[in-house]
Amino acid sequence: MRFGRLKEVGYTRAMTENEQNTARDSAPIAKRRSREKRTISQMVALYCAGNHPAEERTETAFCGEPVCPACKAVDDYSVTRTERCRQMAAKTSCDQCPYHCYRPNEREQIRAVMRYAGPRMITKHPVAAFRHLLGR
Numbered sequence: 684m685r686f687g688r689l690k691e692v693g694y695t696r697a698m699t700e701n702e703q704n705t706a707r708d709s710a711p712i713a714k715r716r717s718r719e720k721r722t723i724s725q726m727v728a729l730y731c732a733g734n735h736p737a738e739e740r741t742e743t744a745f746c747g748e749p750v751c752p753a754c755k756a757v758d759d760y761s762v763t764r765t766e767r768c769r770q771m772a773a774k775t776s777c778d779q780c781p782y783h784c785y786r787p788n789e790r791e792q793i794r795a796v797m798r799y800a801g802p803r804m805i806t807k808h809p810v811a812a813f814r815h816l817l818g819r
């Protein structure tokens with residue numbers, strides 16, 4: 684494992700490597716990656732629907748649901764992190780991942796989203812929620 688080294692890798696270089704990782708995804712990993720992007724986006728949309736005024740939802744999240752501009756920024760960021768995640772083949776959940784690829788501020792935001800949307804996903808998107816919990 685090379686956790687120490689990875690912390691020092693510059694953003695530009697890490698992005699390039701991750702894009703290569705994405706290009707090298709095997710079929711099941713590519714499927715998982717795209718499913719995870721959708722699940723995260725659905726959770727952001729659920730969070731927005733429950734916490735922000737409806738008239739502010741002028742943007743469209745990755746999953747196709749309406750969100751406010753602030754949630755759109757969280758959605759874009761999270762989808763991009765998932766796009767570039769190098770642990771897609773190995774990890775079971777972001778909580779257990781050693782890389783901490785989210786910036787601290789965005790990490791807090793997505794954690795708030797997860798806390799709110801996690802339990803609610805069971806009724807709104809049960810299949811995605813169970814896959815997420817099982818880390819599949």
Ligand SMILES: [Zn+2]
Pocket residue numbers: 730731732735750751752753754755
């Ligand atoms: Zn919002």
